[in-house]
Amino acid sequence: MLASSRRRPRLAVGCALAAIAAILASPVWAEPAPTYAALLSQLGQTPASLEADARVDAAEGRVRQARVRPNPVASLEAENAFGGQPFGGYANAETSLAVSQNLELWGRRRARVAVATAEAKTSVVERDLAVIDTAGRLALIYAEAEAAERRASLASEALTLAVADARAALALVEEGREPVLRGIQAESEASSARATLDEAVAERDAAFARLTAVALLPAPVTTIADSLLDQAPASIITATDRVPTVRVAEAGLAAAERRIDVERINARPDVTASIGLRRFEAEDATALTFGVSLPLPLFDRNRGNIDAARAEYRAADARLAQARQDARADRAAANARLGASTSRVSAADAGVMAAEEAYRLSRIGFDAGRISQLELRTSRAALINARNAAVDARLARVRAEIDLARLEGRAPFEGHL
Template identity: 55%
Template sequence: MFTLLVRPLMAAGFAVVVLAFASPSMAAVPAVEATPSYEDLIARLDALPSMLEADAVYDAAAARAQQARALPNPSIVYDRENVYGTGPYNGTGNAESTLSINQPLELFGQRSARIQAARSEADAAGLRREQARWQIAGRLALAYAEAEAAARRHDLAAEALSLTEQDARGVAAMVEQGREATLRGVQAQSEVEAARAALDEARALRDGAFARLSAIALLDRPVQAIGASLLDRTPALPGARSDDPLAVQVATAELDAASRLVTVERRRALPDVSAGVGMRRFRDTGDEAFTVGVELTVPLFDRNRGGIRAAYAEQRAAEARLIAQRQEAQAERLTAEAALAASSSRTRAADSGVAAAEEAYRLSRIGFEAGRISQLELRSTRAALIASRNAAVDARIARVLAEIDLARLEGRAPFGESR
């Protein structure tokens, strides 16, 4: 009589659990605060501190480029000559007063070199800002995907605990009927405790992942659920690109800025020229006359040789970085494309494995209840089912990581289009 009552209840409970296990989206979702969608978070990139820092760095470089166009300030000089001397020059009665204005001329291309160098540095800063934007977007996508994966692993751990408890109840019933040894019941209870500990660990990892997402995205309130799935999205196939990766563009701009600085340092070795015009007044006669002069520095001791050598060294370093960046970007792109293709295949294989594991567990459960399959075989198929479900989550995380790497190289947000 006990067996007749237990089997229908166990079969009904098994059907509900397997249905929830096979379709996590159908499981009951607690009423918790959900995150904004991934697109909403990407749209708020400009408000994140890292992006504000990148914007400020670019604004500083743009301001320096604007300042480089300013002309040097003139100087005003007032002189009084022939005062407090002897004879007729005693006191200030025969003093001569001169008021003049001197203006640096910046000849020999000094001003144009300074402007071009500052403009090149601003262009490089703009590309670095764009690079920072997509790096931040990748970091946000990774935090979003990790939070979603942690939530799924928590749900899987809860379902695994439910299955383990149900199997333990079945084993306990068979132990009471004398169909299984007492040792099997002890082993089943041990598996329940291990599954319960795994659930606690998964809960802690889930809470930590959502806390990191809330911190990175600057969410007003802590969240514990994902609004729209990112793991289930299929990235678009990478297409052929004619332009250089963003990292190579940054290295090229930095080389151009370093080359402009070489010109600036070479211009600094040339003489500085200033022109002056003034008015002189003779005290004894009351006459006035104009004064005109030119001032020229003589590069006798300081020819800026150290500055020129340093600029050339920085130019060589920028050239080396560009060469290395080209090779590295090409290798990274090939690696990211291969990883994306492999992770997509892995995801399809994992989904097929989940379906096979679910069917194997269903059949083993039926055989166990009929007494044709041992508890060890049931435990093995249950462990395979749990492992296959977690492997499907791991495959999706790997696909997201590959898409993040490829998006960073292409200069776009993950799962978005190039701009």
């Protein structure tokens, strides 16, 4: 009965060994992801960057259009023709041919161009912000894929350790130095480690798929060759007015101010001048005609649009104030996160070294029969947690660098754009 009970955990651990061998012997794709620097150099081909470039081109087109003068209007008019006597037929008709031109007085065209130019500058700043955000998203997804790969590797190592510990426990069971319960517990731990590895592999594949999609790669990513988690982040933050969000708000305020000028000018009469020729058929004579037309501002003085433009200016001014306040707060938070993440990485690395030594000593003690399986299990769990904590600490440091880069108006881990 005892021999039968002992064989069960041995067979279970054998299955676990076969499982890990199957996982580790599964086909390994040999197509590593391009380096982060290489992906960053192709950032202009991403949909977000292309959309931002298109918006800039559209704004520049509106600037060119704003500089164009309105087209003249040609008119042909005939009077006193084909009516009753003495205006039967066309013998006594008067024919007028005139050309009229909007004079765009009061600086209408200049104000229109100023608004379009300000909006184009806003589009340029928004494009820069979009590129920075896209670079930050790329860096985060790249780092998350690398972290998922490391977690899968750590899960594989954890399964190897669990199986090795289970085999050692079974040897003690066979020698009668440990009860059969210890073998069953070892089997359970190996099964749990196997499930953790399956989950980690699934997360890794999902992270690789996200990186493949975001980076627009032609082939699926299968491994990360160039580490981003181990790169040291920058530690310099420029003045607050260089923060892209503040620059966007400043450009929006300038454009809102220009719109007020446009609406004020639109309240003034829009003058149109005309000149032409009139043909008198009865007298067989031709005369010059000229004139000026303008609306009378009796009812509409554009006050509603002026008030609306002023309100939009106040809103833009409030957005700028909020952006500056947020930039100051974000700068303080980014500095704090950078310091904390750097300290966390150092502490995590020290924790891994301590956990590795503790597990090594625990394993020696367990093999010698000086410590229990529970103590060995505890030290192994501490080692696994310490290694995963080191990965999490590096991922947090990448996030801190992304925040810093956004405040500085640059791509993460790269110089200023």
